[in-house]
Amino acid sequence: MHPSLRKAAILVCGLTVLSALLLAGCGKEKAGKWEIALIMKTMSNPFFISMENGAKQAAAHLDVTLHVLTPTEETDIEDQIGIVEDMIAKQVDAILVAPAGSKEIVPALVRAKQAGIVVINLDNRVDPEAAAAAGLELDAYVGADNEEGGFKAGEELAKLLGEEGKVAMLEGIPGVDNAEARKRGFQQAMAQHPGIEIVQSQSAHWKQEEALNVMQDILQGHRDLDGLFCANDMMALGAVRAIEDAGKTGEIFVVSYDNLEAAQEAIMADKLHATIEQHPDLMGKSGVEYAVRLLEGKELPEKEKLVDLEVITKLTVEAIWEEKQEQER
Amino acid sequence: MRPETRQTITMSVILLGLCAVLAAAKPEFLTRENLLNVLLQSSTNCVLAVGMTFVIITAGIDLSVGSVLAFSGVVLGVLVKQAGVGVGIGLCAAAAAGTCCGLVQGAVIVRWAVPPFVCTLGMMCAARGLGLILAGGQTIHGLPPAATWLGHGRLIGPIAVPTLLSLAAVGVAHVVLTRTAYGRHVFAVGANEEAARLAGVRVGTVKLIAYATCGFTAGLAGIIVAGRTGSASPIVGVGNELYAIAAAVIGGNSLMGGRGTVIGTLVGALLIQVLRNGLNLLIVPDRWQLVVIGLVIVLAAIIDQMRQGRRA
Numbered sequence: 001m002h003p004s005l006r007k008a009a010i011l012v013c014g015l016t017v018l019s020a021l022l023l024a025g026c027g028k029e030k031a032g033k034w035e036i037a038l039i040m041k042t043m044s045n046p047f048f049i050s051m052e053n054g055a056k057q058a059a060a061h062l063d064v065t066l067h068v069l070t071p072t073e074e075t076d077i078e079d080q081i082g083i084v085e086d087m088i089a090k091q092v093d094a095i096l097v098a099p100a101g102s103k104e105i106v107p108a109l110v111r112a113k114q115a116g117i118v119v120i121n122l123d124n125r126v127d128p129e130a131a132a133a134a135g136l137e138l139d140a141y142v143g144a145d146n147e148e149g150g151f152k153a154g155e156e157l158a159k160l161l162g163e164e165g166k167v168a169m170l171e172g173i174p175g176v177d178n179a180e181a182r183k184r185g186f187q188q189a190m191a192q193h194p195g196i197e198i199v200q201s202q203s204a205h206w207k208q209e210e211a212l213n214v215m216q217d218i219l220q221g222h223r224d225l226d227g228l229f230c231a232n233d234m235m236a237l238g239a240v241r242a243i244e245d246a247g248k249t250g251e252i253f254v255v256s257y258d259n260l261e262a263a264q265e266a267i268m269a270d271k272l273h274a275t276i277e278q279h280p281d282l283m284g285k286s287g288v289e290y291a292v293r294l295l296e297g298k299e300l301p302e303k304e305k306l307v308d309l310e311v312i313t314k315l316t317v318e319a320i321w322e323e324k325q326e327q328e329r
Numbered sequence: 330m331r332p333e334t335r336q337t338i339t340m341s342v343i344l345l346g347l348c349a350v351l352a353a354a355k356p357e358f359l360t361r362e363n364l365l366n367v368l369l370q371s372s373t374n375c376v377l378a379v380g381m382t383f384v385i386i387t388a389g390i391d392l393s394v395g396s397v398l399a400f401s402g403v404v405l406g407v408l409v410k411q412a413g414v415g416v417g418i419g420l421c422a423a424a425a426a427g428t429c430c431g432l433v434q435g436a437v438i439v440r441w442a443v444p445p446f447v448c449t450l451g452m453m454c455a456a457r458g459l460g461l462i463l464a465g466g467q468t469i470h471g472l473p474p475a476a477t478w479l480g481h482g483r484l485i486g487p488i489a490v491p492t493l494l495s496l497a498a499v500g501v502a503h504v505v506l507t508r509t510a511y512g513r514h515v516f517a518v519g520a521n522e523e524a525a526r527l528a529g530v531r532v533g534t535v536k537l538i539a540y541a542t543c544g545f546t547a548g549l550a551g552i553i554v555a556g557r558t559g560s561a562s563p564i565v566g567v568g569n570e571l572y573a574i575a576a577a578v579i580g581g582n583s584l585m586g587g588r589g590t591v592i593g594t595l596v597g598a599l600l601i602q603v604l605r606n607g608l609n610l611l612i613v614p615d616r617w618q619l620v621v622i623g624l625v626i627v628l629a630a631i632i633d634q635m636r637q638g639r640r641a
Contacts (some may be wrong), residue, residue: 043615067612072619075567078554082370086609089363103470104558104565107481130470134559173564174466 032065036094036291037087038284041124042074045206045234046260047280048098051122054281055096058288066288067092074173074206077101084108087117094118094291096284102127102177106134113137118294122287123280125177139294142286142305144278146181149309150231153182153255154189156274156311157227160253164195165226168218170211170239171203172231179203182231182257199225204235211238219246230256233263233275240271259310264317277310336581336633337593343629344600351607358610365487371602372491373398373550373557377569378576378594379498380431380546383539385577386506388519388586389438389445391540393430393452394547395569399562400460401427401551406469406561409476416475423555424548430456431544435537453570460563470560480556491553495595498546502591515539519586575622576601579629600625 038055040048052068059066067087071079080100087095088111095112099105102125109126112119113136121141131138157167169186172179183201190196199222204211211230219225219242228243230236236256243252249271256263259277266272286305293300310316351358358364377394384391405423408414414422430452437448474481482490506512514535517525526532550569555561578584579600580593604625608618 068614069609069612070615072615073567075564077558077562077565078373078569081557082605083609085366085370086363086606089360089366090357090610101468101558101560101562101564103468103560104562106470107557107559127470130560133471174461175468175562175564 032059033063034094034292034295035065035067035090035092036096036288037067037069037090037092038096038287039080039083039087040068040070040098040122041080041100042072042076043070044072045074045232045258046262047232047258047278051098051280051284054284055288056284057281058285062288062292064288064292071100074100077104081105081108084112088112088115091115092117093295094120096120096122096287096291097126098123099126100124100176102175103130106130106136109138110134110136118291120287120291122283123178125181127177140287140290140300140303140305142283142290143178143307144283144309145306146178147185147188149257149276149278150182150185150187150229151189152185152309152311153229153257153274153276154186156313157229157253157255158189158193158196160255160273161196161227163193166197166199166222166224167227167229168199168222168225169201170214170228170230170235171201172206172235174203179206179231186229186231196227204230204238206232206234208234208238211235212242213238215239215242216245219243219248225252227253228255230254232256233258233260236272236275237262237266240266244271259312264312264320267312267314267317268321270314273313275312277312279307282307331588331590332633332636333581333583333588333590333593335636336629337590337596339632339636340579340581340593340596340600340629344596344603347600347603347607351603351610355607355610358607361487363606363610365489365492367599367602367606368492369489370606371598372489372495373553374569374572374576374601375495375595375598376491376498376546376550376553377573378580378598379495379502379591380543381570381573382502382577382580382582382589382591382594383506383515384445384543385574385582385584386515386519386586386589387536387539388522388584389536389539390449390574390584391431391434391543392446392449392570393434393456394543394550394573395566396453396456396460397427397430397544397547398551398554398566398569399564400430400456400463401548402555402561402565403460403464403469403563405476405552405555406472407463410469410472410561416473419476420479420552423552424545427548427551428541428545430547431541432537434544435540438540439533439536457563464561464563466563468560468562468564472555472559472561477556477559480553481559482556491556494549494553495598498549499591499595506589506591511535511538516587516589519588521587572601575626579626581633583633597629 069083123143204214233256255274257276259275263275401423404426409419514530576597577594579597582589
């Protein structure tokens with residue numbers, strides 16, 4: 001085949017494949033009455049899959065076309081801003097957003113409000129100061145009181161420790177609202193127990209692998225560690241592995257946050273001792289329901305909805321698993 | 330016609346074809362707001378990629394641009410918001426911070442012949458850390474409008490300032506690369522460093538300026554991002570270096586050095602952003618977006634290699 005003909009053929013093939021991929025993406029949506037975009041931080045954490053499921057359930061009942069878009073990494077702030085802007089161009093009716101950057105997302109949300117889109121904040125709070133300074137008024141917030149959650153986790157750890165010992169903390173992404181709130185809550189709880197000392201506190205950026213490494217270092221530096229608080233389950237799973245490798249399972253009490261299935265399994269295996277349930281599916285569900293109410297011109301019962309937080313221990317997990325088995329029968 | 334010009338034309342055709350397909354699939358793609366958005370969103374990467382083009386033509390690479398972007402933004406934020414320095418000085422300092430990072434890298438690469446990959450990898454870590462330290466681990470919000478204008482403002486009607494900045498950067502870079510002695514030297518150093526040295530080209534200086542330029546554009550990009558987010562964040566820019574390199578490569582710049590075009594870089598940056606935008610409008614999940622973008626990068630490189638008649 002003539003060389004330039006071959007090149008042209010490759011070009012056409014490439015374009016065709018690309019077009020096919022792109023066109024495959026459209027035509028799948030059956031138009032509902034309302035178009036709502038759910039923009040979360042990432043899909044690589046079961047917490048957000050749960051949030052998506054809750055939102056999808058509500059969308060199915062309420063005649064809503066739900067668009068779910070996320071950046072790859074929780075740190076992809078610019079990506080998330082781009083997604084918000086693209087949804088504005090797409091003229092969606094409402095945006096439900098769990099921001100990756102509490103402050104950085106503000107200008108994009110201002111534009112969304114200016115375009116007449118309903119904006120509801122889920123989970124991680126948009127920074128109130130930054131929002132006020134930019135004149136951003138969110139339509140609602142559905143989330144958890146992360147500070148209360150951190151506090152409850154701290155209280156549980158204090159109970160397990162018998163009110164004294166040395167503890168460490170693995171934090172979420174510094175500067176991000178829910179990470180800071182959980183940290184504050186935990187510190188407050190620890191402050192109420194003078195016999196307990198926080199010997200080290202470090203960020204593992206919500207990530208399992210990073211937590212494994214950080215925990216190994218913490219164990220090196222503090223061979224007499226009694227307890228650990230991880231600001232989310234993903235980090236706890238990594239930390240628990242490090243503890244196992246060091247042969248210290250059972251010597252260190254670990255409390256974390258999110259109530260992932262993997263965390264429940266770790267609790268049943270006595271590697272993890274407690275976690276906090278935040279009901280992300282309820283957040284997603286309420287987010288969609290509130291958005292529809294506002295779009296229909298109705299008022300909201302409250303502008304801020306805080307879901308209930310539960311401390312999940314081994315007993316609770318046993319009960320949950322029994323209930324699941326009952327349902328499957 | 331030079332091979333890289335052909336690549337640019339090929340990629341431009343693909344870009345237009347892509348726009349046509351997207352417009353057919355999603356009419357909202359062609360709205361004025363969306364097209365302006367795409368131009369705006371691509372400006373950060375385009376500015377980064379312009380600097381990267383210089384470095385790539387010298388057969389080098391700069392992996393630190395994402396971190397330097399964040400660091401420069403933080404410098405702006407700290408000076409303007411916390412130290413109460415004037416906005417003009419803050420902006421200059423931010424650009425200077427980026428340029429300094431580039432100069433340091435260039436110096437190390439030239440003086441001790443450290444491979445650019447390694448040196449810029451080190452700066453990638455160090456600059457990220459420095460940014461976090463300077464910002465105290467927090468995002469600094471509430472930058473005054475004058476400081477954010479370069480990232481957020483509109484000029485010439487609805488056209489965003491970053492769009493104009495990136496086009497200006499491309500324009501200036503193109504003139505430098507094609508019409509100045511320095512530009513010729515950049516190509517010479519990349520094509521055959523020894524021959525260039527023997528011909529009297531000051532190879533060290535050429536490289537130093539290339540890395541300084543790359544640092545400067547990273548600083549500029551940091552200012553743009555700070556304007557877009559209204560805040561100075563030490564955690565932005567992670568992974569940006571890869572998209573900058575992708576834009577340059579798609580546009581016809583060879584990683585082996587010695588040939589390239591910054592117009593091609595512009596086309597590459599636009600192609601990547603049009604793809605992202607189109608896939609977002611089509612509500613394609615991010616995991617698939619990554620696959621598509623990866624395929625495009627490799628396809629572009631294959632097309633380029635085929636033109637050269639190369640085969641393993």
